[in-house]
Amino acid sequence: MKKVAAIALTTFKEAVRDRILYAILVFALIMLAGSGVLVRLSVGGEEKILKDLGLACISIFGLVIAILLGIGLVSKEIERRTLYTVIAKPVSRHQFILGKYLGLVMTLLVNVLVMAAGLVGLAYAWEGASSPSLLLAVLFIFLELMLVTALALLFSTFSSPALSAMFTLCLFVAGHLSADLRLFAAHFGGAATRVAAEALYFFLPNLSYLNLKDRAVHNLVIDPGTTALALAYAISYVAAVILGAMVIFQRREFT
Amino acid sequence: MKRSGLANPLLLVASLVGSITWAALLERTGPRAAARGDWLFLPNAAQLKPMLLGYQGVAADLLWIQVVQYVGLHWQTDKRFPQLSKALELATSLDPHFLEPYRFGALYLLYLSRDPDAAVALLKKGAAANPKRWELAHDLGRYYYLETRDYAQALQWWQQAAQLPGRPDYLPRFVARLHARTGHADTALELWLELYRTAQSDYMRALALGEIERLKSDQGQALRWGPGQAP
Amino acid sequence: MNAIETNRLKKEYRTGFSRTRVTALSQLDLAVSEGEIFGYLGPNGAGKTTTLKILMGLLRATAGDARVLGRPPGNVRTKQLVGFLPEQPAFYEYLTGRELLSFYGQLFGIDRPIRRDRIETLARQLRVESALDTQLRKYSKGMLQRIGLVQALLNEPRVVLLDEPMSGLDPIGRREIRDLLLRLKSEGRTVFFSSHIIPDVEMVCDRVGILVAGRLVAQGELERMLDAGVATIEVTVSRLSPEAVAGFEHLLVSRPISRGERLLLAVKDEGALSKLLVRLVEERAAVHAVVPHRESLEEYFLRHAQSREAP
Numbered sequence: 001m002k003k004v005a006a007i008a009l010t011t012f013k014e015a016v017r018d019r020i021l022y023a024i025l026v027f028a029l030i031m032l033a034g035s036g037v038l039v040r041l042s043v044g045g046e047e048k049i050l051k052d053l054g055l056a057c058i059s060i061f062g063l064v065i066a067i068l069l070g071i072g073l074v075s076k077e078i079e080r081r082t083l084y085t086v087i088a089k090p091v092s093r094h095q096f097i098l099g100k101y102l103g104l105v106m107t108l109l110v111n112v113l114v115m116a117a118g119l120v121g122l123a124y125a126w127e128g129a130s131s132p133s134l135l136l137a138v139l140f141i142f143l144e145l146m147l148v149t150a151l152a153l154l155f156s157t158f159s160s161p162a163l164s165a166m167f168t169l170c171l172f173v174a175g176h177l178s179a180d181l182r183l184f185a186a187h188f189g190g191a192a193t194r195v196a197a198e199a200l201y202f203f204l205p206n207l208s209y210l211n212l213k214d215r216a217v218h219n220l221v222i223d224p225g226t227t228a229l230a231l232a233y234a235i236s237y238v239a240a241v242i243l244g245a246m247v248i249f250q251r252r253e254f255t
Numbered sequence: 256m257k258r259s260g261l262a263n264p265l266l267l268v269a270s271l272v273g274s275i276t277w278a279a280l281l282e283r284t285g286p287r288a289a290a291r292g293d294w295l296f297l298p299n300a301a302q303l304k305p306m307l308l309g310y311q312g313v314a315a316d317l318l319w320i321q322v323v324q325y326v327g328l329h330w331q332t333d334k335r336f337p338q339l340s341k342a343l344e345l346a347t348s349l350d351p352h353f354l355e356p357y358r359f360g361a362l363y364l365l366y367l368s369r370d371p372d373a374a375v376a377l378l379k380k381g382a383a384a385n386p387k388r389w390e391l392a393h394d395l396g397r398y399y400y401l402e403t404r405d406y407a408q409a410l411q412w413w414q415q416a417a418q419l420p421g422r423p424d425y426l427p428r429f430v431a432r433l434h435a436r437t438g439h440a441d442t443a444l445e446l447w448l449e450l451y452r453t454a455q456s457d458y459m460r461a462l463a464l465g466e467i468e469r470l471k472s473d474q475g476q477a478l479r480w481g482p483g484q485a486p
Numbered sequence: 487m488n489a490i491e492t493n494r495l496k497k498e499y500r501t502g503f504s505r506t507r508v509t510a511l512s513q514l515d516l517a518v519s520e521g522e523i524f525g526y527l528g529p530n531g532a533g534k535t536t537t538l539k540i541l542m543g544l545l546r547a548t549a550g551d552a553r554v555l556g557r558p559p560g561n562v563r564t565k566q567l568v569g570f571l572p573e574q575p576a577f578y579e580y581l582t583g584r585e586l587l588s589f590y591g592q593l594f595g596i597d598r599p600i601r602r603d604r605i606e607t608l609a610r611q612l613r614v615e616s617a618l619d620t621q622l623r624k625y626s627k628g629m630l631q632r633i634g635l636v637q638a639l640l641n642e643p644r645v646v647l648l649d650e651p652m653s654g655l656d657p658i659g660r661r662e663i664r665d666l667l668l669r670l671k672s673e674g675r676t677v678f679f680s681s682h683i684i685p686d687v688e689m690v691c692d693r694v695g696i697l698v699a700g701r702l703v704a705q706g707e708l709e710r711m712l713d714a715g716v717a718t719i720e721v722t723v724s725r726l727s728p729e730a731v732a733g734f735e736h737l738l739v740s741r742p743i744s745r746g747e748r749l750l751l752a753v754k755d756e757g758a759l760s761k762l763l764v765r766l767v768e769e770r771a772a773v774h775a776v777v778p779h780r781e782s783l784e785e786y787f788l789r790h791a792q793s794r795e796a797p
Contacts, residue, residue: 002592006589006593014579042323048316082577090562091593172308180305218353
């Protein structure tokens with residue numbers, strides 16, 4: 001485990017010093033501030049709109065960061081051959097993948113915390129307080145991003161950086177559409193289509209489970225039971241994806 | 256070498272000036288599409304929702320902000336609001352728990368578009384989607400009381416609202432008065448005062464002020480303003 | 487036990503859309519003993535890097551067997567005892583040299599005080615210590631090569647595998663590496679390195695393997711290989727008439743080369759030399775020099791490389 005920690009820490013250091021990440025973060029904070037301005041155009045509901053825009057900012061910019069981090073992981077390392085000297089060390093391929101993922105999650109966490117701090121600051125400036133459900137929504141955004149990073153990592157174990165980014169983005173979209181796809185198949189497909197759609201529905205990452213934004217923004221009651229289930233879903237799905245990445249990476253050759 | 260050193264900055268300034276000029280001309284040719292209200296091309300909420308990938312709350316917000324601009328602009332120009340209904344329908348379907356489009360939207364439909372049926376339908380939609388919020392039942396009761404003078408309906412909605420958490424203090428008072436079938440003028444005055452106080456736009460304020468003055472003069476009262484009532 | 491051993495090692499790729507089969511290595515039977523310096527020679531594209539990658543577990547062999555310190559490649563216990571430097575190494579660019587080496591040290595399981603010591607010592611020996619606190623993206627090619635060598639030696643390895651260690655270095659640097667390799671040998675370590683720069687190999691290696699188009703065309707002790715190679719004895723003469731030369735041309739291995747007034751004659755061995763000398767004395771020629779000329783590794787290499795080039 002010490003070796004996994006070493007890989008995680010090194011990945012974190014290397015990722016966090018990449019200037020592109022800072023640029024994205026600064027842009028996100030500017031957008032957050034901009035939301036504060038946009039809100040003034042509304043009549044009523046300013047608090048709700050501010051939270052909506054703030055969470056959307058964190059979500060979207062977080063997505064960009066998650067995909068960038070994930071593909072930079074294995075794809076870029078293989079391309080630039082920085083991987084060779086690490087694999088040559090007495091470290092198993094599993095440890096490598098796990099360490100890499102943890103390092104990326106740490107980087108993602110730091111970024112999300114910065115953006116969340118920006119949002120909380122904005123909320124304080126507006127109403128002098130911020131609700132705990134807002135932070136819960138941020139937590140679930142973070143979980144969604146952890147999932148996206150894991151997917152990006154999975155794809156990057158076997159495809160190029162550009163393709164990995166595309167696949168990940170596609171799965172992100174599919175993850176939000178999965179409920180609708182299932183309904184669509186139920187309406188228009190035959191029995192075979194329905195079965196296939198059901199299978200696909202459970203196989204694809206269902207990101208709407210992790211979407212607490214609407215509930216947080218309206219201060220609606222967030223049921224702890226459902227929340228715990230959603231948390232469990234996220235964690236087990238992430239575990240499955242990472243294990244898949246480990247299996248693929250184990251067999252990978254580096255020409 | 257000196258020539259090329261001078262040419263680039265000049266070209267830069269020229270293109271910047273050019274862009275600003277064209278932009279200014281464009282601005283003059285007419286208000287932006289959002290204020291014009293090009294929402295008719297949008298699909299209905301059920302079709303739109305999947306495309307928004309979980310961000311329908313934000314979409315509703317942006318739509319609402321656009322509605323506010325739309326109403327403001329058309330109030331100052333042609334006083335016609337053909338697309339208001341569609342936009343409000345879309346916004347409320349995308350985020351059923353966002354109350355402002357129902358409440359202010361109903362007011363705009365009622366007093367600006369002069370479309371009471373649409374206003375009532377919108378409020379009823381809101382009440383159905385938010386059964387634990389007093390605001391929508393309250394607004395429906397107010398509509399029946401002030402506009403159609405259907406006191407039976409007003410009583411029914413206000414009684415519902417009076418039991419919900421956070422309801423304003425005057426509601427039980429109104430319900431009591433309705434039961435006793437007295438104090439209509441006072442009730443109406445209180446309602447219009449509340450509308451005046453919470454008005455977010457000049458036209459609503461002007462409208463409420465007009466009603467308040469009319470009621471006060473009907474009662475033969477001098478226009479004396481109590482604390483917290485001055486415009 | 488051999489430090490490195492391969493047995494009928496084969497590596498095939500399928501490339502391109504049509505998935506044509508390309509054979510990168512075939513019938514490779516390598517044997518490297520512990521404590522020796524083995525030079526792995528071959529033209530570009532011969533398969534040297536492929537071999538090294540298979541030995542390090544970065545690639546899998548299609549057929550055949552490979553062993554490093556008696557265990558299959560990629561074995562974690564073996565990697566603890568092996569140092570590796572890939573060709574034109576690339577490292578995490580935003581880390582400093584020290585952070586990178588500390589990271590590798592942690593992967594080797596070396597404790598912090600020893601780690602710190604070794605990093606300092608090796609960096610000093612390889613003359614990169616001044617750059618240790620600079621980010622790697624600022625390193626020159628030569629510095630990258632040096633830091634690469636440091637990371638390859640960090641665990642005091644029993645076997646060191648180097649892919650083109652001299653690449654990117656100037657003659658001074660190359661000499662330093664040669665000295666380093668000899669020092670490693672004196673410490674009892676095995677060195678296996680690939681190169682296409684023959685003089686470097688010639689100067690330090692005990693044994694040599696020549697790889698051409700995926701096949702090992704020669705392997706063995708350098709001295710013996712060269713001794714067994716074509717040797718000639720060059721005789722420098724003057725005052726010989728062309729007709730006289732024609733008289734003993736059958737003794738020569740190649741055409742005489744004229745150098746101004748002098749003539750260079752080449753004979754195969756001592757027997758032919760004796761006969762030639764007798765004839766030269768008869769002709770009253772002046773003999774200026776008799777020099778035994780052993781084939782250089784380069785000539786040997788070129789001879790073998792060319793013989794395999796034709797498909």
